[in-house]
Amino acid sequence: MNIHGITQFDTANGLGIGTVLWVSGCEHHCLNCHNPQTWDRKSGRYFDHTGKDLDFLLKTLEPDYISRLTISGGDPLHTFNRWTVGFVLNAVKQVHPEVKTWLYTGYEWEQAKDIIKPFAYALDYLVDGRFIESLKDLNLPYRGSSNQHIIDVKTGNIVDFSK
Numbered sequence: 001m002n003i004h005g006i007t008q009f010d011t012a013n014g015l016g017i018g019t020v021l022w023v024s025g026c027e028h029h030c031l032n033c034h035n036p037q038t039w040d041r042k043s044g045r046y047f048d049h050t051g052k053d054l055d056f057l058l059k060t061l062e063p064d065y066i067s068r069l070t071i072s073g074g075d076p077l078h079t080f081n082r083w084t085v086g087f088v089l090n091a092v093k094q095v096h097p098e099v100k101t102w103l104y105t106g107y108e109w110e111q112a113k114d115i116i117k118p119f120a121y122a123l124d125y126l127v128d129g130r131f132i133e134s135l136k137d138l139n140l141p142y143r144g145s146s147n148q149h150i151i152d153v154k155t156g157n158i159v160d161f162s163k
């Protein structure tokens with residue numbers, strides 16, 4: 001799997017302060033996507049998921065005030081990303097079980113819930129759906145358009161963090 005980077009101390013892509021892993025590869029091609037440079041799965045650089053990159057990612061989650069890891073992109077559920085994303089989520093929960101894990105995907109929940117089955121135990125929140133320009137709403141926390149939902153993976157229920 002390739003990535004475009006790792007952002008530390010993020011407050012925009014999930015609740016609390018967290019780290020974001022930006023993966024390469026997305027076939028949804030939404031109009032006015034915030035990250036079109038990530039569409040090509042061969043863009044960016046290789047993520048060493050068994051070595052120094054995973055070690056670094058896990059280290060960023062050590063401080064007490066870091067409560068989240070978010071995987072975004074690109075689409076973490078792109079066919080070529082699923083296995084490595086599952087591996088990373090598993091590693092995070094093994095080392096930092098208290099850290100909440102978030103994943104952004106262009107797939108809608110009905111499809112995404114089947115894709116994530118092998119690693120759903122290690123995922124807390126999934127933000128689903130393509131970005132739709134005509135439904136864009138800057139007031140929505142942690143998502144760009146109103147068709148997208150934040151879903152509690154364990155229950156399948158939609159969560160509203162604006163309340």
Ligand code: SF4
Nearest residue numbers: 026029030033074106
């Ligand atoms: S799913 Fe996300 S990364 Fe992919 S095209 Fe849409 S907005 Fe961009």
